[in-house]
Amino acid sequence: MLRTASSPDSLRSRTPMITPDLESGTKLWHLVKNHDHMDQREGDRGSKMVSEIYLTRLLATKGTLQKFVDDLFETIFSTAHRGSALPLAIKYMFDFLDEQADKHQINDYDVRHTWKSNCLPLRFWVNVIKNPQFVFDIHKNSITDACLSVVAQTFMDSCSTSEHKLGKDSPSNKLLYAKDIPNYKSWVERYYADIAKMPAISDQDMSAYLAEQSRLHLSQFNSMSALHEIYSYITKYKDEAVLSSFSCQDNQFK
Template sequence: MFHITIINILEWQEGRAGKLTLNDNDNTSERNNGLVCLNTLKHYMVKDNSRMALMYKQHDDRTDNANPTAFKEESLVSEDITLLMPEDVECSELEGEKWHLSNVPAGQSNTDPDFGDIFLNRLFLTKLLLSECIDTTFESLIDPQSLSIPIRYFIGMLDKLGKTYGVEQDVLQSWKNECYATRVWAPLIGKPDILFDVSVPAYVGPCMDILKQVFVESFTQTAHKVNKESPPQKLLFHKDIPRYRKPIGPFFIRLEPVTDKEFWSEMDEISDKQKSELRFSRQSALHQLYNLYIGKYKSQIINDLEDIEEASNIKLASKLEEVIKLMEETSTTC
């Protein structure tokens, strides 16, 4: 019983001799020491904005019996996904090893697929499907109206420090970019389960890491260059990152300053809300803060509190020493 299958053919409709079918492997392919270079658009000298057409052709299985070799050559054209891998041993022996943009290193077989190229294509498709959601999220993160009072207060504090110590504007901008993008949002974008009660599957983690790196890259001031060694996020978003960077400068300029009174009022409101809505354990939080920060850097923290005039006036350093002593006694008795 014979079957008719449909194969895809890419046709260049503006070739030098009229319409030309673009094959991955033909008589004009570059061959060297048993290696066959798969044809590219550059090989056919196809120019930008050329007219192309994806044609469909019926293939009758009866031709396999009439001319098996011809079908093997035809199948190389029809299979556009497994081109970098020989279809079988006979075809591999007949045509030799194949390579695409870079030659196969000596002693390495080309039968192993380059999964990086396959995954990159899938990432591009996923990015296109999620582009609207990604753009909306990034736009909301740089909306001055939606920025919380504590973050605005912190950025304003950086401005005051820069003005007090005569910090150059470029350095001050780097401070803001680093703190807001890297310290505030990058951890939450990369691991949303830190803030939300959600389960992040293992295969979603790398995708969230790419979005995190793109957001951080949007806040950098270095030139955005792409080459074949660039990480996936630069390849996926190399056209989007310049667009993301444009509103960053105006974003910090448009931030409304926050007074000390507004800041502490907001913190009190947040604290009261936590008490009423959550079962918050002060003892557990204190132990975590002590183990993560105070226990490791107690000497530096105490010295800084003694040097800061506001902290020195209310004797924060001595109060912290009492807390440290109490924590050490508690850990000893436990």
């Protein structure tokens, strides 16, 4: 807190008054950015000041977590350092995408790369990174959520084929891993190339694999419980579901 007998206009413009003391003539001010102020340039200056204050702490936190982020990315984007064999479904799915690209004469590498990124890393892994409570019985508070959002954004940038042009006004979460992303991108490219070199999976082998997975996990799922959850959902949203059904029928007739 800062006490001032006569606060200058520049201080008053960017720091909101909390309570005036009418007897002594002093005023109490919080040293925080005034988000309601109309002067955009003053707000930008305050935001820049806050960013610089926390930059050292931000870099220290990144240094602490760097090894864990590297280990995570290397494990995901590797066919050798996984602790277990690459699931057959991934190889089968990537080969299917390559076959479709060949069938439609799509030779652009970026297109094939984007297809594979969208169907696995960006569809599955980003959700797991951003929402660990989907997998683990944990509580994710707002601070943890913000940190995981930075890691998830870095993960998405690593899967992109476009160049990320950054400047001094770029957000800190983009600048934080800017030097690491080219290395992560090389891991993604190597991962897709290594999978392409693996022996093809036949339809019979894939069917046998899925049947074996169903057998192994048969006792882990309760079909009646799943039906109960679906029933509860339909009961709650039955009016919306009926209206949506009628709307689809009307569109078909049109």
